[in-house]
Every structure is written in C-alpha cells, then in structure tokens.
Amino acid sequence: MFSIFTIILLLSSLFALKIIYLLAFHPLAKYPGPFLSKLTNFWRLLSFLKGSQHLIDRQLHQRYGSFVRDGPESLLVDDIETFKAIYGFTSTIEKADFYAPMSNGKPQDPNLFSARTERLHRDVKKKLVSTALSSKHIAQHEESVSQNIQAYLVDLHESIKINERNLNVVPKIELLVFDALLEATYGSSMGLVTAGIDRQGILAAIKVIANLSQRPIVVKLAIKPTQKTYQIAIGVAHVPWLARLMSWPVLSTYFQKPIFDQQGQPKGLSAAGIWSRRIWSDALQGNCNLPPCTLRSLIEVDPSDNRRLSPDMIRYECFNVLFAGVGSTAAGILAVLYEIATQPQWQDRLHLELDTLGSDTFPLSSRLSTLPILQAVINESLRLHPPFGGPFERVIGPGGESSIPNLARLPVGTRIWSSQYVICRSAQIFEFPDDFRPERWLDSTQDKLKQMDDAYFVFGRGSRGCIGQGLGLMLIEKTVAVMLRRWHLRCKLGGLQGRNVLEIQYDELLITFAPRGDSEEEKALGETSI
Numbered sequence: 001m002f003s004i005f006t007i008i009l010l011l012s013s014l015f016a017l018k019i020i021y022l023l024a025f026h027p028l029a030k031y032p033g034p035f036l037s038k039l040t041n042f043w044r045l046l047s048f049l050k051g052s053q054h055l056i057d058r059q060l061h062q063r064y065g066s067f068v069r070d071g072p073e074s075l076l077v078d079d080i081e082t083f084k085a086i087y088g089f090t091s092t093i094e095k096a097d098f099y100a101p102m103s104n105g106k107p108q109d110p111n112l113f114s115a116r117t118e119r120l121h122r123d124v125k126k127k128l129v130s131t132a133l134s135s136k137h138i139a140q141h142e143e144s145v146s147q148n149i150q151a152y153l154v155d156l157h158e159s160i161k162i163n164e165r166n167l168n169v170v171p172k173i174e175l176l177v178f179d180a181l182l183e184a185t186y187g188s189s190m191g192l193v194t195a196g197i198d199r200q201g202i203l204a205a206i207k208v209i210a211n212l213s214q215r216p217i218v219v220k221l222a223i224k225p226t227q228k229t230y231q232i233a234i235g236v237a238h239v240p241w242l243a244r245l246m247s248w249p250v251l252s253t254y255f256q257k258p259i260f261d262q263q264g265q266p267k268g269l270s271a272a273g274i275w276s277r278r279i280w281s282d283a284l285q286g287n288c289n290l291p292p293c294t295l296r297s298l299i300e301v302d303p304s305d306n307r308r309l310s311p312d313m314i315r316y317e318c319f320n321v322l323f324a325g326v327g328s329t330a331a332g333i334l335a336v337l338y339e340i341a342t343q344p345q346w347q348d349r350l351h352l353e354l355d356t357l358g359s360d361t362f363p364l365s366s367r368l369s370t371l372p373i374l375q376a377v378i379n380e381s382l383r384l385h386p387p388f389g390g391p392f393e394r395v396i397g398p399g400g401e402s403s404i405p406n407l408a409r410l411p412v413g414t415r416i417w418s419s420q421y422v423i424c425r426s427a428q429i430f431e432f433p434d435d436f437r438p439e440r441w442l443d444s445t446q447d448k449l450k451q452m453d454d455a456y457f458v459f460g461r462g463s464r465g466c467i468g469q470g471l472g473l474m475l476i477e478k479t480v481a482v483m484l485r486r487w488h489l490r491c492k493l494g495g496l497q498g499r500n501v502l503e504i505q506y507d508e509l510l511i512t513f514a515p516r517g518d519s520e521e522e523k524a525l526g527e528t529s530i
Helices: 004-025 042-049 053-064 080-086 097-102 118-133 135-139 142-162 170-186 202-210 227-238 240-246 249-255 269-284 294-299 311-341 344-355 372-384 420-424 446-455 469-484 520-529
Strands: 067-071 074-077 093-095 394-396 415-417 487-490 498-501 503-506 510-515
Touching (some): 042 053, 074 080, 080 446, 118 135, 118 294, 118 311, 135 469, 142 170, 142 469, 170 294, 170 311, 170 469, 202 269, 202 311, 269 294, 294 311, 311 344, 311 469, 311 503, 344 372, 344 487, 469 487
Antiparallel strands (some): 093 394, 394 415
C-alpha cells in the first residue's frame, strides 16, 4: 500500500514532467512568450483583468515578434497573411471554448455568436440576414434612428446651455444607442434618451457583464445572484475548462435569473430582459401591432419556410443583437467624435462637406455613405479605436493542422487568434500606423485600399463578420453628421481612455461645444427645446 509520501512524490513527478513537456517538447514550445503563459491559461485571465489586454497584446508582439505563445496551447498572431487565413472562409478552423459561456444554455441549438462550427454559424446567419437584417431591412430603421437622435440632441442642447465646456458625452451617447437599437429590434424603446437618465441601471449592467475587473473568479452558486456574479461570464472564457463549465445549462440558467431591487422592481439587465420578453410574447400572440423591426421580421417568416426560427431562438437572437450592439456602437461614435474634436483641420473639411447637403436636417444614411471625407474620418477613427479588443479565438480542427501559412503544423485543439487593435495598427499595412491620417482612405491606390480593407478588422472578418454592421454605421454616420452641422467640437489629446473587457468601454469623453453661428439646425433645435 502506497504511503502518503509516495503518492505526493508520484504526483510531484508527474507535475514536473508536465512542466518539462510544456516548456521543451510541446509543439508550441518553439514559439516565444511570457514564461507563465507556457504553463497556464490563467496568465491570460490575469492580463484580461487589468483592462488593457489590447495594449498588452501589442507589447507582446513588439517584444516577441509576430507569433507569441500566450497560453499552453494557444498562439497570438499579428502576421497579416496568417491573420487572413485564421479568419477566412474555412471549415477546419472553428470558434474556440472562449465562446461557450455566450451560449443560450443549449449547445445543440446555438445562437449566432456562440455557434462554433462554420456550418452552424452559416445556417443561423443566413436565416437572420435574409429575413431581418439585410440592407433593405436596415433601411427601414432610418426614421426611428433619426427620431432617437433628435431626442438626444434636445437633451444635449439643454446640457450645453448649462455647461458648454468639458461636457461628458459618454452617458448621453450610450442612452441614445440603447434606445435606437432597442427600437430597431423591438419596435419601441424604453425612453431612456428622452428621460436623459438610466434609472434602472441597464447600461451599467451591460458593462458589468463584460467586466471582471472588480471581482476575480468567485462563482457564488449558493446565494442569490447579484450583478457582480455576472462579471464571471466573459473573463472565465480565457480558461477553456472554466468556459465549458460556464456553458452547462444549469449554470447558464442560474446566471439568467432576474434581479430585483428592494421595491421588487427589475433592475439592471433584468429590466431590459423582462421588458423585451413581454414585447416578444405579445408579438407572438398577435397582441401588439409592431412597426418595422427585427422582431416583427423574424416572426413574419412563414412557418413553412426553412429560415423560420423557433420562438425561443427569435427571443435569443433579438436580445443578442441588442446586447452585442450597444457597447460597440457607442464606442464607435465616441471614437469618431474624439478624433474629430482633436483634429480641427479635418473638422473644418467635414463642416464644408456636410454643408453641401443643404437644409436636410437628418440626411439619409445612403447620402452620408457617399461623402468621402466623412467615410474616411470614420474609417480612420475606428481603425485607431476598434470597438472590440478581443480575443476572438479560433481552434484548429481536424484537417486544419497545416492550413495556416507561415506556421509549422499545429496540433488539433490549438487555439489561435489575432487582436483587432493590433491588426488595425499593423505597420505591415498602415504607414505611420499610430497616426490619424484619413487621407490614406482617400489617396491610396485600389491595390492599397484592398490591402487596408483586408486588415480592417473593426467589424470582424469573413463569414463571421458582424451582421449588425449596417445598423451600427447608420447610427455612427447620422449622429456624427447632425452634431457637426450644429457645433464645433473640441477636446484635449488623450481625452479618450478605455478599458478592454472584450469590447472597449469608455467612461468619459469631455467635449467643449461652440455653436456654428445661426445655422438653421441650431435655430430649430432651440425651438424644440423650449
């Protein structure tokens, strides 16, 4: 019979052999990286908790090169050719365990974001885009988006009259985006932008879900869930076995339990979830007359059509469109406003270009998309400040071991990924990659534009590109355009600092506003606010 000493010695020997294997004999041992990353995935989780993973990733590449071992079985890549292969159209490189916690608790029936295989993702995306999120469907939201922007402008105008200098626009932009996307998805909004305040803490809760910075991995299974419990959801995805654990239906259901305040009213994301579920239920039963919106489009698909989603899937996908779009679209608007407010020469050019639109108060997105300077400024702003910091991991599947260029054969199960922030600032593609140079989108040759488009990782890439891109850009274009037609914007350099919690989150952007003379838009806005 083995003694305790013998057992401890045996386990210690196995542990030592495992370390030696990982450091010297593992197929990824040839790739450089931080020492701890070669032994444990918790190194990646700890770097995530700092809220600056995108900056850490760039520092890793600067120190170790284009291929960095950032986990025992994972590689971080910034080589453009390799990046294109990872996120291209291939069935042998699939989503990794990182996406497991984002499922709806039914791995066999995944939502679009959590669909792991190329086939599953393609099937879900085809059903969503063709029935509810095509360019034709997106154009139907033009009027409701304009109405929400008008409400935002009225509230902003009142705030500017009180304090025109160093006004923090972040909360107002977040309210605008939330209500606009809510109305586009469900046909009505919760009126947050009109109220000018988020009394139920919905937007704060959305941030909390993605933010692990306040509490490390503490799964409080024995007590009533609080909002901090949800902070686990994204962070644990950096550790594969924890990601799989979090995708178990019993845990997924637990974390979806609603949260109420002391008066019994739903708060945080629960408030939005209960509100949206009521709209969904009434719509399915024919008890409400929805205007054009994503929910209505999905419900109206004929039951005999193979693109028809189940009622539960309709509910999940609608809520996912909202949840995934609010933070990223708000971050996009803030990035563009920041660059414009710190680049007076480009702001002057934008004013001249936008003045060519005449008296059209809310220009159609189809017109704004033809303005070259506006599009160049938006592209360059989002390139420098992509809304997502990553990671969006992929895993090598059977048949894909030798499919990645510039890399030796990789074993099945290897996790591999690229940082959006790093790729968008790649010196391989973008000259002076850290400089704001919209002219690169105006003066480059067609071949160079094609190269830049291939590395423009802002909305994802390939078949898994963002399906809400059209609606997000509509909001960005229209919000920026109507603000610039009314005001000169100024803010200090370095005034936009974000933290990376999968998406980039901003708490503050202080802007000083100055009216553009007696413009018709400014007069109309003043009359509206009286």
